[in-house]
Amino acid sequence: MKLKFTQNIKFVIVLLLFPIFSNAEIKVKIYYELTSNGYEIFADNDEFCTVSVKINFTTTNLSIEGGNNKTYVIDSKRKKQHLTTLTEIKKGKAYKFSFQSNSNYGSVLDKEFDIDYVYDLPYKTHENYTVSQGYNGTFSHQNENSLDFLMPIGTEITAVRDGIVINLIDSNNKNCPTKDCMKFNNVILIYHSDNTFAEYAHLKLKGAKVKVGDKITKGQVIGLSGNVGWSTAAHLHLVIFKQGIEKRETLKTKFKTNEATIEFLNENKNYFRKY
Incomplete structure (x- = not known):
């Protein structure tokens, strides 16, 4: 699923607060909140384990805190976990973004496990x-x-x-x-x-x-x-x-x-x- 959001100097196009379910069985919602110069990106995880979400942004006149195409690990039963910030680069110019995401159970960043269990x-x-x-x-x-x-x-x-x-x-x-x-x-x-x-x-x-x-x-x-x-x-x-x-x-x-x-x-x- 792909969503797109746009802002120019005078107005913001915000129709709805959309969740993205990259896997229909995984109960994770990714959403944004508007700031004075960009957006804050958050996630809710309603699962009983951590969930990993990889997000690929497409932006215009916005910088992405921490870089693009990054994987985030969301704690189990966590509400409004902050993922990243999108910040206006050139003042006075329109900015917009869209993104696609994939998610799955567990922390894909944690490579270690109890091999001797x-x-x-x-x-x-x-x-x-x-x-x-x-x-x-x-x-x-x-x-x-x-x-x-x-x-x-x-x-x-x-x-x-x-x-x-x-x-x-x-x-x-x-x-x-x-x-x-x-x-x-x-x-x-x-x-x-x-x-x-x-x-x-x-x-x-x-x-x-x-x-x-x-x-x-x-x-x-x-x-x-x-x-x-x-x-x-x-x-x-x-x-x-x-x-x-x-x-x-x-x-x-x-x-x-x-x-x-x-x-x-x-x-x-x-x-x-x-x-």
């Missing part, structure tokens, strides 16, 4: 399931560090790490073996303290046991597995990732497989949870 298996004690597709799997995990656990529909899924639920979908009930059905995936998305995310996918219809904004503890039941979306069999798809503005970076993560063993999970291997 040990995750729990995503199911209850004394249960065991097979990793049917591992990191960079040949079916649907090419160039992606994600895991598929074969499990019957309705299996209780547990959180692999503490976090907060920032998004979920569990209203779908359709599946097929092609990528076209990705849009029907049921998912729970959880944000972690080190700016990483866990996505649990293919839940059954109405299978979420949490809601957006819930604080989650490791091992807590969060949903029920299913066979929904891009799926050929009942399973849980789990991926840990860092989010960029346009794409995610999926991560290989270590799991606790029993009281004494910490390891990366391997394809076609069964894992019994003893703890």
Whole structure:
């Protein structure tokens, strides 16, 4: 979405205070306030995690504080966070601006994360399931560090790490073996303290046991597995990732497989949870 604002010496064209939603699912509003010699740019973030917004301005007779095409990180549940100032350059001449933006969850400026964190298996004690597709799997995990656990529909899924639920979908009930059905995936998305995310996918219809904004503890039941979306069999798809503005970076993560063993999970291997 692109907006344009113009001011000359005698009057200002201000029709409405427009929000820009660069991603319809992300609840961020970018807006401006008029000053005596330009504009102040602000953002509201109604999400339960930080959000990154990259803004590209097109200006006439306005300088941009901090430079153009810059990424801003907006705090969670923050109102009126100041982003930048546009200031008139030559007095007495008309000035105007327009801008385009892209946004996504998390802080894309924070490159560090807890690489040594040990995750729990995503199911209850004394249960065991097979990793049917591992990191960079040949079916649907090419160039992606994600895991598929074969499990019957309705299996209780547990959180692999503490976090907060920032998004979920569990209203779908359709599946097929092609990528076209990705849009029907049921998912729970959880944000972690080190700016990483866990996505649990293919839940059954109405299978979420949490809601957006819930604080989650490791091992807590969060949903029920299913066979929904891009799926050929009942399973849980789990991926840990860092989010960029346009794409995610999926991560290989270590799991606790029993009281004494910490390891990366391997394809076609069964894992019994003893703890």
